[in-house]
Amino acid sequence: MGQLRVESLSAISITSIPPEYIRPEEERATLVDALEAARKSIHGPDIPTVDLAGFLSGDEDQRRRSIEAVKKAATEWGVMHVVNHGVCLELIKRLQAAGEKFFSLPVEEKERYANDQSSGNIQGYGSKLANSASGKLGWQDYFFHVVFPEDKVNFAIWPKEPADYVEETREYARQLRKVVSSMLAMLSLGLGLEEGRLEKEVGGLSDLLLQMKINYYPRCPQPEMAVGVAAHTDVSALTFILHNMVPGLQILRDGEWVTAKCVPNSFIMHVGDAIEILSNGAYKSVLHRGLVNTEKVRISWAVFCEPPKDGIVLRPLPELIGENSPPKFTPRTFGQHLEQKIFRKTGGQLPPPT
DSSP states (O other): SOOOOHHHHHTOOSOOGGGGOOOOOHTTOOOHHHHHHHTTTTTTTTOEEEEEEHHHHHOOOHHHHHHHHHHHHHHHSSEEEEEESSSSSSHHHHHHHHHHHHSSSOOHHHHBBBBBBGGTTTEEEEEOBBBBBTTBBBEEEEEEEEEEEEOOOOOGGGGOSTTHHHHHHHHHHHHHHHHHHHHHHHHHTTEEEEEETTHHTTTTHHHOOOOEEEEEEESOOOOTTTOOOEEOOOOSSEEEEEEOOOOEEEEETTEEEEEOOTTTTEEEEEEHHHHHHTTTTTOOOOOOEEEEOOOOOOOOEEEEOOOOOSOOOOOOOOGGGGGTBBOOSEEEEEEHHHIIIIIIHSSOOOOOOO
């Protein structure tokens, strides 16, 4: 089986976590139980909420207000809650129920879908590997696979149990892809570009790859010593996150960690590195991390929208370059960006996105 699953560690009711999960001392200074962090954050700053209904309405004033709200959130925060997004809320409930049922299976059943990162097989069931910068493991198990476009999906590795997992996940990916296009359109218009420009620059319907990672964060006896996910920015163009309404996400803003509040029926959308590069830094790829807690299991469904590794060059768009706005990033393919950011640190196979 290889690495012991975090779920198994949590199930044996340990009172202290193994040393390979204990974060470096300087990092632990800001770590806290996620539920405690959420309680303390009630009156603090919050990630902005944007309403997609205005953009989809066809009313020009409402469209403009929605575009401005998305531009402001992407510029000032790099992350936002997206409401009235158009994905069927009942479908989301069924998707989440299927994911929860998969993770409720015995570990031995889930091991049938185990990946093998050492051989380059990164899709499937796994546990968070060591972050090379710290050498420490994350308090997280996961299931990771491509969900769109369907001609790039390997359905053979998708869970057979529960029986509706494939059907619900396929339909969710189809509906979410429309939201991806809408958000890329709004971000394009916010930069003064044509509506379809960013969509084209990241691969369009045929080549922009949507990869889903169901993150499973078991209860942790020492949440002030561990993290589910260490601080990072996403390599993607955009990332869309659903969760089971258990807090844990934190965003670094003005040198302080802000705990994301739980907004019902919303996605959390991150701007990723690829859009930050294309926008010449106008939109921010924000540093974020995942806390754990002693009381509740947290599950999140993250979909990473990634450009093709080759064939497209990521560079600040020429319309955004001028005498007072020189390029902030050197041209690179997405594959080269991964090499620079991740391979250089790990010296091995690319792990699934965090």
